[in-house]
Amino acid sequence: MSEGTLLDKVWERHRIGTLKNGQDQLAIDLHLIHEVTSPQAFAMLRERRLHVLAPDRTVATVDHIVPTVHPSLRPYLDNAAEKMMQALEQGVREFGIKFYSLDSGKQGIVHVIGPELGLTQPGMTIACGDSHTSTHGAFGSVAFGIGTTELAHVLATQSLAQSRPGVRRIEWNGELGPGVYAKDVILATIGELGINGGKGFAYEFAGTAIDGLGMEGRMTICNMTIEGGAKVGYVNPDQTTFDYVRGREFAPTGDQLGRALRYWKSVRSEPDAKYDDVRQFDSSRLAPQVTWGTNPGQVISIDDLIPRPEDFPDSQRAGVTKALAYIGLKGGERIVGTPIDWAFIGACTNSRISDLREAASFVAQGKYHVAKSVTALVVPGSQQVKAQAEMEGLDTIFKEAGFQWRDSGCSMCLGMNPDQVGEYQRCAASSNRNFEGRQGRNSRGHLMSPVMVAAAAVTGQITDARELM
Amino acid sequence: MPEGPISRVTGTVVPYVRDRVDTDRIIPARFLKETTFEAMAGYAFTDERTDEKGKHPFDQPQYAGAEILVAGSDFGVGSSREHAPHALMRTLGGIKAIVAESYGPIFWPNCVQNGIVVATADRRTINDLAAFVEANPSAEFTLDVRAQLLQHEGGVYTVSVDTAVRQSYLDGSWNTFGQLLENVDAVRAALAGLPPHY
Incomplete structure (x- = not known):
């Protein structure tokens, strides 16, 4: 097993204990929800008469079903979409969850607004009922998609039963040519390692090509980690990360920021960290x-x-x-x-x-x-x-x-x-x-x-x- | 959904040995607008069943009561939609166990959370099993979780169930909700010192 990687450190920091089934109980710092995978989870809570343990750590928005022409024109012509929308609105009201609705001015795709609002921060554990939750790993968080039953687990216990994955380091070295982007890096990675090559691994992306990317390019890469069979993908946080987070609505300020920076730097993989696998690729000759x-x-x-x-x-x-x-x-x-x-x-x-x-x-x-x-x-x-x-x-x-x-x-x-x-x-x-x-x-x-x-x-x-x- | 320990699943088998079947194929996104899992009944593989005009294994009468699904490699890759196992649970005789070469990383925990037994087998075993079932669709099998064997009267196939997951079926701890709830005080205490609190 890996040692001294960001995944090891963040995991250990959030591990509550070992469950009877042998998995770790992992505390979840941030939970993002959307309309498609949450209604059934709300129903599970109602059925068990449970409340949301930490409503301040769940944030909702609506993205999958909204029309992109006149999205606020309600009720929707599609009756099922209208009902789904109402199920989310009812759920967030009933359970006291912050909701970025269409009239908030801050609605958007859940994996776009988390980082944009500064909710996504390095060293966090982040879960969402959507497989592309790995996106948030761009900040050096451990972020992964979950099913609806697990979504109910997070709502009720702010934790999940999880098994720690191994860590594969994927290095892309060499400057990207003109017209070649982060998207090409991740598509080529999946092409090389296969759609289930990441089974049992978290992917740590590194190398000069990754270091040279802005946060949005890193998000593109981590977003598609799941397409390679790995639930978690991340990049170690650096100055680019800190500069992006600082000043955003939910980013720490003042004394908190100082302490946050110390923590964010402390979770980075050690230079002598042990990996379960390392792969290296040359990005200088990568084509679109x-x-x-x-x-x-x-x-x-x-x-x-x-x-x-x-x-x-x-x-x-x-x-x-x-x-x-x-x-x-x-x-x-x-x-x-x-x-x-x-x-x-x-x-x-x-x-x-x-x-x-x-x-x-x-x-x-x-x-x-x-x-x-x-x-x-x-x-x-x-x-x-x-x-x-x-x-x-x-x-x-x-x-x-x-x-x-x-x-x-x-x-x-x-x-x-x-x-x-x-x-x-x-x-x-x-x-x-x-x-x-x-x-x-x-x-x-x-x-x-x-x-x-x-x-x-x-x-x-x-x-x-x-x-x- | 079953409750408590699961030591065996008994039923007939539906052979569906196709590779890289993603959850969009199991349940296309346009059906996810339903807000209950009960509504997933009947949607499994809708589009490919329509395309295959009755020739899809899920539309063949001899498999109508099947409770065990035999699949190929990378079964259930892609989207996290738990609607996929729920659609399978409510199709044919209600799928209660799957034997595949490998699984998508979010799909199989979703199955475990619903008490569906997920087992793996090598390709040869899967092909042999599928060939047998095609010739003997009414053969009743028992998947013995502890012994990791899929047996019928005339033969036995070796399957594999991840050690920790196997134990959780046998002692009933596969349903982790109660276990997580027992420790909420510890979680609450830990959260006070976890991001975004620094």
Whole structure:
């Protein structure tokens, strides 16, 4: 087992004891909830006549089902969505939970608003009923997704039964080339290590490429850790982290800040920490990545050919054949030039201000316009991101280029709100999952960086954005 | 949902040996708008069942009462939605045990929390088992948690249940809610000194 890593230290600090079933009882510092996975947990509490142990440590918002056009227009036409919304509103009222509603000015995707409000801090344990909770690991917290029963456990006991994972250190060294982003780093990592390669591990991301990223790039990387089979992914906190947190609404101030900084520095992995595994990759030659199949590990560099079933071991060929049939592509051909119908910039992976700035600056520098055959959406991750982007004039750049400028939410990532990709239609997406049916029934999704999505939007096909810069 | 110790699961088997089946496929997100788990009945694999027009294992009459699911590798990867095990629990004869090559990291704890036995087996065992079941769909199996064996009258397959998880099925501690509740005073005391209190 690992020793002296951030995971070991944060785990030990939060361990209450060992349970009868052999797992550790882990105290949870911050609990984030949203409308989809909480109603049943509230029902579990009611059934057992339990209250919320530490209501100040749970924060709610609404993101998965909200329409991104007129989100505040209630009741929703979709009756099920309206009922779900009411279940959350009722739950937060009844149990005394802070709720960032659509009229708060601070609503957004749960993994965008936590960091943005300064709720997410280094050395914390963070849980949320959403697999992309690993995002918060970018701050050097131990953050992971949980199911609804576990959500009820956190509400009632502010703790969880968990087994400590091993720690795999993943180093990316070398400067990222122009047009290559954090998204490409994490897609390439999953491509190398597999979608279940992280089984039993927490991923510690390190190396000069990671050190050089801002917090938002680090969030993109940790966000997709779960796509590699690891529930937890993190980056050791450094000056970049502290500078990002300081001054935010819920960040510590005054004497607290001094003590917080000491704690935040103390949880970093020791130089002589022991890891269960170490992998090293060279980021200096990394090209933009794009998925060709139906899971995030089915990914290639933009200039590679789509693999053929016969390129894989026997046991995988049937799966590859099925993935190619679903996605409507042929092995051995170039992925560049594949026509798209939709372009989606958004989701908890890539909907923060730096993502929007990069995409907008790409569009502006080439004075590009969205291709006629494409419907392109830009969906800011939160109301605050949206306001910031509008202050900077990014909305104008997008709108003049033919992109739709939407309100914040999970949008076209998951086919659960009005933003869905039609059957057999193809979408270039900055989100994190290209599963069958993920963006709508029989939708075909290709994961890539926001700038690559913008390039696909303006050319109408999957394109190497570097050639348009 | 079962209560207390789970030492065995008995029932017929449905073979569904497909790899990397994510939870979006088990239960597409548009059905998550239901606010109760009871409503998940009937939604398991909806889209692929529609596409396969009656040929999907979950639509074949010989498996209609199955309580044990045999799956491939990486079963239940992806989203944390607990709706996935709940959909399975309410489909066919109500799935009470799964034998797969491997599982998604959030899916299997969600199964344990609902008293579904999650066992693993190597690929060869899974293929042999599936082939047997296809030829003998009415064969009744018993999954013996302690012995880690899946048996029927004519044969036996070796499966594996993680040591700690196995113990928790056998002594009933798989349902951790009560155990966590016993220690809330210790948690409350610890929280006073944990972030964001520094």
